[in-house]
Amino acid sequence: MPVQAIIFDAYGTLFDVYSIGALAERLFPGKGAAVAELWRDKQIEYTRLRTLSNTYKPFWEVTQDALVFTCRKLGLELTLDAQTQIMGQYAKLEAFPENLAVLKSLKAKGLKLAILSNGNPEMLDAVVQAAGMSDLFTQVLSVHTVKKFKTAPEAYQLGTDTLSVLAKDTLFVSSNCWDICGAAWFGYKTFWVNRSNAPLEELGITPHAEGRTLEDLARFVT
């Protein structure tokens, strides 16, 4: 598919948010997976509620709020030390193993690459740098600029405005099916990195293409 630019979601797509499950398991034996899953769900829920109600708060704070709720809901004591450890881990999430090579090959083709994320700029800078990806992206865009989280159209519009490309000439890549739907509703071409083999959301959208890892994306764009 001929595109001029590729915009990537960050958390879950480039960076492995579930990798913190291992740390959570050490801190809360037997509950690591439950903490990681509920935390992620709550974090996303809070971004949506705050956008719907115009009560924006940076993603770092929303993420922290979601962690506090998660532990309260699961009956786990969240010490300040545990909170600091988990949030610290979140700040330097690992990239999925195939990503760096794929991103380099896409950039070598002359494509503009960008990140468009719910994360606030400080979080994104930290995680991109830790993954050694600083030189690969033309732009690292944060919804913090518009103070609306995805799937608000204003969030997706940051991509076309900043990269000076048309949505239809841009491929939006995300591991989150709801993010794919939001991007498609906005007008982007979409590639769903369906890492967990999830069923398609029943939202009337079919991604332009789908794969399991970024290597499938590389094959699709070639």
Next chain:
Amino acid sequence: MPVQAIIFDAYGTLFDVYSIGALAERLFPGKGAAVAELWRDKQIEYTRLRTLSNTYKPFWEVTQDALVFTCRKLGLELTLDAQTQIMGQYAKLEAFPENLAVLKSLKAKGLKLAILSNGNPEMLDAVVQAAGMSDLFTQVLSVHTVKKFKTAPEAYQLGTDTLSVLAKDTLFVSSNCWDICGAAWFGYKTFWVNRSNAPLEELGITPHAEGRTLEDLARFVT
């Protein structure tokens, strides 16, 4: 607390959405609870995504989409017959047992009572009538009028606009903590009917009052 009007959420607050778990269990043995829970979560998620992305669809259709997704996700075959049975049950959900008496007593005090729901008008008419509550409400308000689901401020504003009361003189009652937060952000006084003894959401809101059933609400308003 002196208030002039009380606005109730419908699904989960007046009408027992989890009562369909029994039917789901008959249709999908061993999976009834999982179906009911995921269905409810997906239904709410889809309302939020469609509001964020300006792709409104009536609640009845969103509810049906969520059911289709739920069965696909859980690996259950949803026959047309099963779908019709479950959706039919949804159209005539039972009210919680204490509700009718409490609503009558509140109305007898001269308070304006209303419903403000994500449900579309046809759904609300059916469920209110089936519960014998048609004469109790001054207004049965549907977000369908503004084509934005809660927690969009436009949805909550239907109450003040239609009832001609100030938000601060109005008590908003919901079993959903996120709905309480949305209503409080809008400016309503709030009473959380915390039927499932859930933890407070970490959204910076504390309800003005909290109880387990509508009987606790009756005691609070007296």
